Amino acid sequence: MxxxxxxxxxxxxxxxxxxxxxxxxxxxxxxxxxxxxxxxxxxxxxxxxxxxxxxxxxILGMVPHATITELGRPMTDWQSVQSGVDQSPSVQASAPFIQAQGMLTNRGVVRGVMVYGIDPSSERKVSILANHIKTGSLDTLNTQRFGIVLGDLLARYLGVRVGDKVTLVLPEATVSVAGMVPRLKRFTVVGTFEVGAELDASLAYISMGDAAKIKRYREDVVDGIRLKFDDLFTAPQKAREIANGLDGYYRTSDWTRTHGNxxxxxxxxxxxxxxxxxxxxxxxxxxxxxxxxxxxxxxxxxxxxxxxxxxxxxxxxxxxxxxxxxxxxxxxxxxxxxxxxxxxxxxxxxxxxxxxxxxxxxxxxxxxxxxxxxxxxxxxxxxxxxxxxxxxxxxxxxxxxxxxxxxxxxxxxxx
Structure with missing residues (x-):
């Protein structure tokens, strides 16, 4: 049975x-x-x-894991700060940057944008930007004055392609004969990137030299140092520890403040x-x-x-x-x-x-x-x-x- x-x-x-x-x-x-x-x-x-x-x-491959900026002013001695940052075993890479908020316009179309001044060779170490270039080349920023790389959605909104011109409007007024006028600069589109995220519609990249000119910095001045950590969840704590170990007064920001929500x-x-x-x-x-x-x-x-x-x-x-x-x-x-x-x-x-x-x-x-x-x-x-x-x-x-x-x-x- x-x-x-x-x-x-x-x-x-x-x-x-x-x-x-x-x-x-x-x-x-x-x-x-x-x-x-x-x-x-x-x-x-x-x-x-x-x-x-x-x-x-x-998202976290494009935005900084953490940044270190000097309290109340641009960073003048950024090379020594970067050297001290790179000594931390938890930091995979670092890169200087200059950032500015403004508006890009073309033929009456206006879009808000966050513009980063970068060094293309250093940026490759801290972000995935170079791996997601859709048209043009990131290295062109070093060879062409006042070139700009736009997010694919941003370029489509503005109706521009590689070789077209866009105008960057900064929210800082300049005194002229005609009175107070906003600061304007004409850029040539040298490339577009696509990561398939909202960043495609809100980010643009220019060379650090051009960014220093439009913000009226000396060539050896940057806004801060961008950090990439081996474990992004330790970024807030590690960034604070690194900043506290530096000579001077520095503040930190990390991805939990910008995209943690x-x-x-x-x-x-x-x-x-x-x-x-x-x-x-x-x-x-x-x-x-x-x-x-x-x-x-x-x-x-x-x-x-x-x-x-x-x-x-x-x-x-x-x-x-x-x-x-x-x-x-x-x-x-x-x-x-x-x-x-x-x-x-x-x-x-x-x-x-x-x-x-x-x-x-x-x-x-x-x-x-x-x-x-x-x-x-x-x-x-x-x-x-x-x-x-x-x-x-x-x-x-x-x-x-x-x-x-x-x-x-x-x-x-x-x-």
Whole structure:
């Protein structure tokens, strides 16, 4: 005879065609609910992981991990400061910069912009800018006077391409014969970059020499030193420690002040959405309870016969626990397979829908990236599937206990 008996009977009950089709429908609904819940959890957490990854790689690859500036004035002795900064073992690279806020105009179109004066060779060490040049070249900043590299979205908003002219307007007035006029400078577009984020619409880069001229600095003066750390999460603390170890009065800024709200929002949304979708799994588990309760009622006579043949209460419990657990296993495996497939293909699927129907789900004017990322992490998959299996198993205990409490004489009285 097939051993163990509980597994054999439980599998037979699951596979057998029931005369009560409503019970079969509830069993199928429980399985499908569990499958959809698991799949939705995997896909959504993968998308949230994708946003988290893109924030770290793209946004935090472009903006400084931390900066050190001299308190109240530009930095005149920046070479010695950079030398002291580079001695820290946690600093991967550093680079000087000059920054200015202003507006770029072309043919009546005006856009606000943050302009960075950089040294292209040093910038390669601290950012991913050089890896995302779309047109032109970053090195042209060293060879062409008053050249500018724009974000791709910014260039499209202004309607310019490489070789076109744009006017930079700084919010500093200059006294002239005509009175107070804003400071203007004409730049030639020498390149564009694209990182697929909101930074494409708000950043521009010029050479440090040109930046010093428009801000009326001496050639050996910069606004600060940009730092890149081996662990960006230690940037706030490490930057303060480095600044405190320097001679003079310096202040620090880091990515948690400029873009930390995005990271915190993604982490919070990941937890809350995960919790809400987890309720789908719980609903499916309650369906398993309902299914088994009805199966126990439908199989009272069979249970009574098994009891009269010597089946113990524990064996009866295991029969129905096998049946409910099998529903959970099938639903979880199907949901895991569906979720993994969607998580691996959802970026391409959404891009295809956008191209086919001419719609855009993520507008760069609203969201910090313009496409739907996905990052499938196997620990999340194992946690979700394992939790679903545990919940499915726990959902079988009460109905199985009800079945084990069946009294043979009462169940067979009217048979």
């Amino acid at each position: 097939f051993k163990p008996l509980s597994l054999y009977v439980g599998l037979r009950y699951t596979a057998a065609k029931r005369s009560n089709h409503f019970i079969s429908f509830i069993s199928l609904a429980s399985m499908l609910g569990l499958m959809l819940g698991v799949a939705a959890l995997i896909v959504v957490l993968s998308v949230m992981n994708g946003f988290d990854r893109e924030l770290k790689q793209r 995005l990271f915190q929002a993604i982490q919070l949304e990941k937890r809350m959405i995960g919790l809400l979708l987890f309720l789908i799994v719980l609903v499916a588990a309650f369906n398993i309870v309902s299914t088994l309760v009805m199966v126990v009622t439908d199989k009272k006579a069979d249970v009574a016969i098994l009891r009269t043949l010597g089946a113990t209460k524990g064996r009866i419990m295991r029969i129905f626990m096998v049946q409910g657990t099998l529903i959970g296993i099938i639903g979880t495996l199907l949901g895991g397979a569906l979720g993994i497939t969607l998580a691996l293909t959802i970026s391409d699927l959404v891009a295809w829908v956008e191209r086919t129907f001419g719609i855009q789900f993520l507008n760069a004017d609203v969201y910090f990236i313009s496409y739907l990322p996905s990052d499938l992490q196997w620990p999340d998959v194992f946690t979700i599937c394992g939790t679903a299996l545990v919940i499915s198993f726990l959902a079988t205990i009460y109905p199985a206990y009800r079945a084990a409490k069946t009294h043979p004489a009462e169940a067979l009285r009217y048979e």
